[in-house]
Amino acid sequence: MIILRKFMEEIIMAKPSGYLKADELKTPLASFKKLEVQIGKVIVEEEPWEPMGPTPKPTLTQLRSWSVDRLLKRYRPFYSPFCDRCCLCTYGHCDLTAGKRGACGIDIEDTQGRIILLACTIGASAHAGHARHMLHDLIKRVGPDHPLDLGNDIAVEAPIIRNILGIRPQKLGDLEEVMDYVENQIVQGVAACHTGQEGSYIDFEAKAMHIGLMDFVGMEAADILQITALNFPKGEGDVPLVDIGLGCMSTEKPMILVIGHNVIPSVGVMDYMHEHNLEENLELAGICCTALDITRYNARYKVVGSMARQLTFVRSGIPDVVMVDEQCVRTDILEEAAKVKSAFIATNEKNCLGLKDRTFDLVQAIVDDLVKYATAGEANGALILDGNKAGEVAVRTAMKLFPMRKKFKNVPSEDQVVEYAKLCTECYDCERACPNDSPTTEAVRAAAEGDLTQLETLYEDCVGCGRCNVVCKKGVPVKEMIDSAAQKAIKGDVYKVRVGRGPIKDTEIRNVGAPIVLGEIPGVIAYVGCANYPNGPKEVALMAEEFLKRRYIVVVSGCSAMDIARYKDEEGLTLYEKYPGEFDAGCLVNVGSCVANSHIVGAAIKIANIFARRPLRANFEEIADYVLNRVGACGVAWGAYSQKAASIATGVNMYGIPVIVGPHGSKYRRMYLGRSDKDEDWYVYNARTGDKVYGGPCPEHLIVTAENMDECIVETAKLCLRPSDNFKGRAIKLSHWIDLYRRKYGKDFPDDIHKYIRVEGDIPVTFKEDLVRVLKDRNWKPSEIPDPTLYERFVKVKKVK
Amino acid sequence: MAAKAPTPWQTANYGGSKNASVLVGGKAAAKMMKKKRCLLIVSAHATRELDGKRLIDYAVEIGKAGIPVVATANMIKDLRDAGFKKAVDLQLVDITNRLRDPEWKGLDGKGPYDCVAYLGGIYYVQSQSLSTLKHFAPDILTISLDREYQPNASFSFSNIKKGEWKKELDDLVSELKA
Numbered sequence: 001m002i003i004l005r006k007f008m009e010e011i012i013m014a015k016p017s018g019y020l021k022a023d024e025l026k027t028p029l030a031s032f033k034k035l036e037v038q039i040g041k042v043i044v045e046e047e048p049w050e051p052m053g054p055t056p057k058p059t060l061t062q063l064r065s066w067s068v069d070r071l072l073k074r075y076r077p078f079y080s081p082f083c084d085r086c087c088l089c090t091y092g093h094c095d096l097t098a099g100k101r102g103a104c105g106i107d108i109e110d111t112q113g114r115i116i117l118l119a120c121t122i123g124a125s126a127h128a129g130h131a132r133h134m135l136h137d138l139i140k141r142v143g144p145d146h147p148l149d150l151g152n153d154i155a156v157e158a159p160i161i162r163n164i165l166g167i168r169p170q171k172l173g174d175l176e177e178v179m180d181y182v183e184n185q186i187v188q189g190v191a192a193c194h195t196g197q198e199g200s201y202i203d204f205e206a207k208a209m210h211i212g213l214m215d216f217v218g219m220e221a222a223d224i225l226q227i228t229a230l231n232f233p234k235g236e237g238d239v240p241l242v243d244i245g246l247g248c249m250s251t252e253k254p255m256i257l258v259i260g261h262n263v264i265p266s267v268g269v270m271d272y273m274h275e276h277n278l279e280e281n282l283e284l285a286g287i288c289c290t291a292l293d294i295t296r297y298n299a300r301y302k303v304v305g306s307m308a309r310q311l312t313f314v315r316s317g318i319p320d321v322v323m324v325d326e327q328c329v330r331t332d333i334l335e336e337a338a339k340v341k342s343a344f345i346a347t348n349e350k351n352c353l354g355l356k357d358r359t360f361d362l363v364q365a366i367v368d369d370l371v372k373y374a375t376a377g378e379a380n381g382a383l384i385l386d387g388n389k390a391g392e393v394a395v396r397t398a399m400k401l402f403p404m405r406k407k408f409k410n411v412p413s414e415d416q417v418v419e420y421a422k423l424c425t426e427c428y429d430c431e432r433a434c435p436n437d438s439p440t441t442e443a444v445r446a447a448a449e450g451d452l453t454q455l456e457t458l459y460e461d462c463v464g465c466g467r468c469n470v471v472c473k474k475g476v477p478v479k480e481m482i483d484s485a486a487q488k489a490i491k492g493d494v495y496k497v498r499v500g501r502g503p504i505k506d507t508e509i510r511n512v513g514a515p516i517v518l519g520e521i522p523g524v525i526a527y528v529g530c531a532n533y534p535n536g537p538k539e540v541a542l543m544a545e546e547f548l549k550r551r552y553i554v555v556v557s558g559c560s561a562m563d564i565a566r567y568k569d570e571e572g573l574t575l576y577e578k579y580p581g582e583f584d585a586g587c588l589v590n591v592g593s594c595v596a597n598s599h600i601v602g603a604a605i606k607i608a609n610i611f612a613r614r615p616l617r618a619n620f621e622e623i624a625d626y627v628l629n630r631v632g633a634c635g636v637a638w639g640a641y642s643q644k645a646a647s648i649a650t651g652v653n654m655y656g657i658p659v660i661v662g663p664h665g666s667k668y669r670r671m672y673l674g675r676s677d678k679d680e681d682w683y684v685y686n687a688r689t690g691d692k693v694y695g696g697p698c699p700e701h702l703i704v705t706a707e708n709m710d711e712c713i714v715e716t717a718k719l720c721l722r723p724s725d726n727f728k729g730r731a732i733k734l735s736h737w738i739d740l741y742r743r744k745y746g747k748d749f750p751d752d753i754h755k756y757i758r759v760e761g762d763i764p765v766t767f768k769e770d771l772v773r774v775l776k777d778r779n780w781k782p783s784e785i786p787d788p789t790l791y792e793r794f795v796k797v798k799k800v801k
Numbered sequence: 802m803a804a805k806a807p808t809p810w811q812t813a814n815y816g817g818s819k820n821a822s823v824l825v826g827g828k829a830a831a832k833m834m835k836k837k838r839c840l841l842i843v844s845a846h847a848t849r850e851l852d853g854k855r856l857i858d859y860a861v862e863i864g865k866a867g868i869p870v871v872a873t874a875n876m877i878k879d880l881r882d883a884g885f886k887k888a889v890d891l892q893l894v895d896i897t898n899r900l901r902d903p904e905w906k907g908l909d910g911k912g913p914y915d916c917v918a919y920l921g922g923i924y925y926v927q928s929q930s931l932s933t934l935k936h937f938a939p940d941i942l943t944i945s946l947d948r949e950y951q952p953n954a955s956f957s958f959s960n961i962k963k964g965e966w967k968k969e970l971d972d973l974v975s976e977l978k979a
Contacts, residue, residue: 667929
């Protein structure tokens with residue numbers, strides 16, 4: 001056996017393809033004639049770490065007993081079609097209004113389910129593609145045997161991968177198997193969207209949930225590989241604060257702006273600057289998640305802001321070089337860079353923007369061409385699919401171009417704003433094109449009279465899409481006029497954001513596991529997602545602070561992590577300066593970029609595994625059942641816009657964690673809503689007795705839209721309730737919910753309050769007298785506090801009949 | 802020659818095959834509301850003012866005329882502050898979800914509604930709610946009382962000016978009271 005294994009290893013060393021054909025072969029171990037060997041894969045026996053669970057590497061259908069039979073029976077899909085038709089095949093358009101079926105037999109519910117699945121596969125693919133590209137690049141950088149070591153305080157390095165695949169990745173190369181699996185599942189998911197495949201909206205949704213899980217596997221792989229290979233922070237709470245804001249960039253130095261999510265080319269920039277002692281000589285800052293990740297690599301660099309700031313910052317003319325990677329990059333960014341004579345580099349094969357591939361050209365030649373294009377204002381640039389080379393080109397181009405550019409701006413002066421405003425015919429087209437219905441017409445009308453204050457006011461709420469410009473028949477550049485009027489605010493846009501810390505430590509989980517599950521820490525709230533806010537970013541900060549003051553654990557990531565930094569209190573402090581970064585009550589944890597969202601779900605899984613000792617390995621259903629019933633966590637994606645956000649939310653939901661989206665989230669066209677008025681939906685098994693008992697409608701919904709901030713705050717407190725709360729924990733949670741409800745809704749108690757009180761001990765002392773009276777009026781009867789599960793097989797003691 | 806159909810207020814917000822008929826006036830809306838078992842949904846933008854009178858104040862008058870009121874977002878506070886205590890608070894998706902359920906017995910336990918009027922909605926959010934009812938509760942007549950054209954409703958105003966809108970809402974209230 002040992003000889004055979006050594007022989008196979010020799011073949012693999014000599015022929016990495018695993019295929020060998022020879023008429024005669026002599027090795028130190030043996031001689032062979034007419035030999036043909038093909039080895040699929042050498043599987044090295046791993047050290048035993050936990051018995052294999054029931055669902056290793058589940059396929060599209062293997063978790064239906066959770067998604068279809070449990071979640072979707074309680075939280076039924078609620079559709080708000082964006083469009084009455086299906087336009088996917090050549091039989092169409094098919095009108096599916098109000099019960100009609102299309103040529104293939106599909107109806108409007110199935111179509112919505114299909115669109116949801118498609119969105120989730122797009123979102124999961126974006127993260128998986130990102131992970132795969134980084135894996136490829138980082139294996140080249142540090143080798144496949146680089147350990148996935150997250151430090152002494154994190155033994156469960158990949159809770160999601162362990163839970164879904166049943167493997168324990170120990171080195172970078174192990175993530176190849178992880179990504180192979182994810183890619184396979186995504187392909188199956190997309191295949192189900194083809195005409196004539198899946199024909200049930202429930203099964204489209206079950207597949208979407210499965211693909212959401214795959215998204216989390218891919219995100220976890222992406223983040224742990226970049227943390228370990230690039231030496232990002234490994235879960236430390238006391239990570240540094242760095243500069244964020246449009247106003248914190250020096251205009252006295254050459255400036256490189258990076259946009260997107262894949263940090264590898266930006267690492268090329270930082271490495272080149274470091275190796276050539278240029279760190280003091282240039283500015284490097286980012287927009288969107290790449291920005292957060294450059295500060296995880298080196299905290300001297302800066303964050304411009306969320307993706308909503310792309311147009312404003314590029315048009316400011318400050319960046320000498322605009323370098324884009326992947327995801328959330330405006331598709332017109334090349335033209336925008338040309339308008340301000342910035343050089344432009346694309347670095348990712350998913351986002352080539354029609355540029356010539358210069359990967360194998362000489363650096364000097366590329367730099368010369370980029371300078372030539374930029375100074376001519378030509379919408380041209382270079383595609384460089386090598387992070388190190390892109391980094392060198394960016395630095396050398398910025399240094400060469402800086403003295404020639406003199407920060408060319410594309411922002412009109414105040415006088416020009418007034419002149420532009422006079423062209424306005426008050427047709428309201430700009431206002432009707434604005435996603436937020438912002439009153440642009442009145443603001444432009446005031447500007448024509450010389451009053452720019454209304455335009456300035458619009459700046460904070462602007463999502464930065466630029467549609468107002470596009471629709472104006474008179475060519476009035478409304479977006480630039482807003483930016484011009486807001487120059488004072490833009491210059492004062494200087495704040496501090498905490499660097500993304502990555503995963504939650506196992507030691508932290510041990511400390512907070514019990515109080516979270518029992519309800520004594522009233523909830524873990526994650527503000528995540530993009531910047532398509534209804535009223536500007538300030539609301540995210542206000543909501544976060546509401547719960548920080550109440551000693552919830554608040555976790556943030558991505559654009560939300562940036563945007564909550566853009567709010568200071570009366571003493572001039574941002575939330576990051578006021579609240580510590582540990583995973584504990586009253587703390588504010590920035591996990592990092594989009595892919596670091598995996599650590600938020602990872603923390604919930606770790607509570608089940610590390611605190612409650614539930615088996616983790618390939619044991620999805622038990623862990624998700626635990627999280628749904630016991631971990632009082634709630635996600636808030638107040639400005640979600642992308643397909644990635646759709647797949648993240650759907651994956652979070654699959655793990656039993658509810659999500660609230662802002663009003664624009666209603667355009668995702670599907671919610672998962674519970675019906676609190678249907679008592680029969682809310683029965684659980686009491687694992688202590690095996691009895692089916694009423695567990696109450698908690699969490700009431702899995703994904704739900706809130707129309708405004710006040711509604712979201714009240715709903716967030718409500719969605720942290722869980723059937724497992726002990727009476728002390730439930731009383732704490734109810735006191736927060738009732739207090740918020742009174743302040744925001746002006747009523748004493750929610751109409752359904754009696755459904756959330758099981759025993760008198762649940763009643764918060766502060767409201768006892770009034771609430772007892774209300775309960776009496778509603779014929780309330782006490783019920784038991786269950787040890788809740790949705791699976792009979794998890795009942796610990798069967799009742800003797 | 803047929804009149805040109807209005808464009809949606811947010812111009813790209815075309816529902817598709819079935820678009821709202823234009824409301825000829827507030828009185829016509831009130832007549833439909835009186836004739837049917839109607840519910841009024843008052844939403845997040847109801848605090849907006851219309852020549853010194855808030856939409857909330859119109860909602861109170863409609864409620865006092867006998868139409869049951871559901872307040873979404875946190876509009877229940879404004880309704881109560883305005884002296885109207887009979888409204889029920891539910892999230893917009895929650896009330897929409899119940900309305901599409903033919904088994905739902907309504908706020909008063911007397912059975913489903915066959916008419917729903919909307920006031921003070923965020924344009925694109927209201928559009929989504931109307932779309933749900935258009936597809937999954939096609940027997941419910943939906944009326945948008947906001948000034949912007951909502952193609953997913955059964956009836957909607959056609960991007961009328963604020964002065965005209967005020968007149969129509971005043972007419973609607975008078976007719977309901979009559």
